[in-house]
Amino acid sequence: MESLTTENIKKHFIKEIENGSISIGQKLDSERQLSKEFKVSRSTIREAIRELNALGYLDTVNKVGTYVCSKYLETATDESSLKKFIDLAPIIDLMEVRYILESNFVDLAVHRAEESDLQKISNLVKKMKTKNISETDYYKYDLEFHYLIAKSTHNVVIVELMKVIRDRIQSNRELFIESGKQTMEKDIALFESIVENMKLKNVKETKKLYDEHLRTVTATIKGS
Amino acid sequence: MESLTTENIKKHFIKEIENGSISIGQKLDSERQLSKEFKVSRSTIREAIRELNALGYLDTVNKVGTYVCSKYLETATDESSLKKFIDLAPIIDLMEVRYILESNFVDLAVHRAEESDLQKISNLVKKMKTKNISETDYYKYDLEFHYLIAKSTHNVVIVELMKVIRDRIQSNRELFIESGKQTMEKDIALFESIVENMKLKNVKETKKLYDEHLRTVTATIKGS
DNA sequence: TCTCTCAATTGGTCTGACCAGATTGAGTAA
DNA sequence: TTACTCAATCTGGTCAGACCAATTGAGAGA
Numbered sequence: 001m002e003s004l005t006t007e008n009i010k011k012h013f014i015k016e017i018e019n020g021s022i023s024i025g026q027k028l029d030s031e032r033q034l035s036k037e038f039k040v041s042r043s044t045i046r047e048a049i050r051e052l053n054a055l056g057y058l059d060t061v062n063k064v065g066t067y068v069c070s071k072y073l074e075t076a077t078d079e080s081s082l083k084k085f086i087d088l089a090p091i092i093d094l095m096e097v098r099y100i101l102e103s104n105f106v107d108l109a110v111h112r113a114e115e116s117d118l119q120k121i122s123n124l125v126k127k128m129k130t131k132n133i134s135e136t137d138y139y140k141y142d143l144e145f146h147y148l149i150a151k152s153t154h155n156v157v158i159v160e161l162m163k164v165i166r167d168r169i170q171s172n173r174e175l176f177i178e179s180g181k182q183t184m185e186k187d188i189a190l191f192e193s194i195v196e197n198m199k200l201k202n203v204k205e206t207k208k209l210y211d212e213h214l215r216t217v218t219a220t221i222k223g224s
Numbered sequence: 225m226e227s228l229t230t231e232n233i234k235k236h237f238i239k240e241i242e243n244g245s246i247s248i249g250q251k252l253d254s255e256r257q258l259s260k261e262f263k264v265s266r267s268t269i270r271e272a273i274r275e276l277n278a279l280g281y282l283d284t285v286n287k288v289g290t291y292v293c294s295k296y297l298e299t300a301t302d303e304s305s306l307k308k309f310i311d312l313a314p315i316i317d318l319m320e321v322r323y324i325l326e327s328n329f330v331d332l333a334v335h336r337a338e339e340s341d342l343q344k345i346s347n348l349v350k351k352m353k354t355k356n357i358s359e360t361d362y363y364k365y366d367l368e369f370h371y372l373i374a375k376s377t378h379n380v381v382i383v384e385l386m387k388v389i390r391d392r393i394q395s396n397r398e399l400f401i402e403s404g405k406q407t408m409e410k411d412i413a414l415f416e417s418i419v420e421n422m423k424l425k426n427v428k429e430t431k432k433l434y435d436e437h438l439r440t441v442t443a444t445i446k447g448s
Numbered sequence: 449t450c451t452c453t454c455a456a457t458t459g460g461t462c463t464g465a466c467c468a469g470a471t472t473g474a475g476t477a478a
Numbered sequence: 479t480t481a482c483t484c485a486a487t488c489t490g491g492t493c494a495g496a497c498c499a500a501t502t503g504a505g506a507g508a
Binding site (some may be wrong): 289 | 488489490491
């Protein structure tokens with residue numbers, strides 16, 4: 001048998017992961033173990049794992065182990081892929097997509113929201129209410145609210161898209177019009193209603209309220 | 225000075241490349257040389273280089289050297305970065321997003337479709353009609369149809385998303401159920417009506433027809 | 449049964465070595 | 479001077495064995 005190269009090992013794992021032989025979240029054997037199994041040195045294994053990390057297939061945790069990436073999005077995203085694309089896209093086009101996505105995934109969110117999701121959203125809204133927050137802070141919380149709703153869909157594509165869209169908006173804050181205290185308070189009340197309706201699994205009402213808020217938000221791009 | 229980690233080295237090079245301190249095509253020092261410069265072991269340097277290769281920043285040629293990747297700038301803007309993300313996403317999640325997008329951007333498409341867009345769509349439908357095409361070919365044409373509709377929105381984010389979604393579906397064809405001659409013919413008739421209604425700028429009817437087709441399409445994922 | 453302790457395990461890094469192909473430059477032949 | 483040859487050198491790829499610090503899990507002790 002010919003000896004294996006880093007490239008061979010890499011391809012082997014990609015194949016295994018893509019056809020499902022290794023399932024998402026599964027922990028791989030340790031590097032030392034793998035080097036025995038493949039009869040190569042630990043460095044060869046490590047270099048293959050490094051690449052697969054960069055490619056988003058694996059996620060290695062220091063002193064713990066290497067896992068098939070369930071949250072590959074986080075790793076694959078922040079350096080290269082999706083973010084770069086979103087960051088370069090015209091903000092108008094992006095907001096259009098955002099509106100389409102958000103106004104349509106809200107019902108998925110209601111259906112699939114777990115207790116923990118609702119809890120997080122509740123806590124966020126509470127934070128917005130109790131403190132006399134600044135508009136800048138409010139802005140962040142607002143985006144976070146939308147992101148948490150996205151997370152409740154438990155659809156990784158939606159989550160990841162919303163994450164990078166959120167980041168893009170945050171870093172282009174100057175393009176958006178300030179909300180003003182009045183809108184802020186009105187929105188927070190809206191958030192409360194939304195959470196309550198989500199808890200009651202009241203899809204229709206949640207959707208209506210969410211859409212109302214969305215229209216406010218997306219109408220605040222300067223000059224459009 | 226604290227000692228450098230693979231992560232540090234990686235970030236260092238990314239920064240240098242992105243701000244242009246290292247120019248494209250330039251050859252890096254040898255691994256042994258770099259390990260001296262950064263005062264780390266060669267393995268650390270190698271692992272950083274491995275990642276940067278996977279991320280598309282560097283290109284290493286066996287026994288020759290490592291070069292700053294000329295492909296880097298190209299890939300940053302085009303779809304390949306996005307592609308990586310889409311290709312890794314669970315197909316179910318992706319189809320959900322696809323459905324949300326498509327069923328909602330169709331009205332944008334009707335509004336914004338230019339003469340040339342309509343022409344292209346027309347031609348495609350004609351091709352599907354006249355020839356006695358195989359199911360495999362039909363499959364491609366179908367995806368192309370959806371893609372052309374997306375293009376008519378003139379929203380680059382939508383176009384890019386649909387492009388990579390289309391490619392992903394095409395390469396995972398086995399996951400979808402064959403349509404059968406009957407569905408095929410029915411669909412082609414549907415396509416014709418859609419084009420005609422687009423030409424008439426009849427948003428409501430187009431949307432209705434398109435949605436009808438979409439439901440057929442997205443219901444054909446095996447085991448869902 | 450529960451808590452705490454500690455040794456085994458894990459990934460990250462280091463050193464130093466060998467291989468085989470690529471590069472280069474000095475010396476030879478024209 | 480010019481063209482060619484070929485060996486010394488350099489390169490990335492791989493290997494073996496070592497140490498570190500954080501994590502983890504099983505066994506000791508309550």
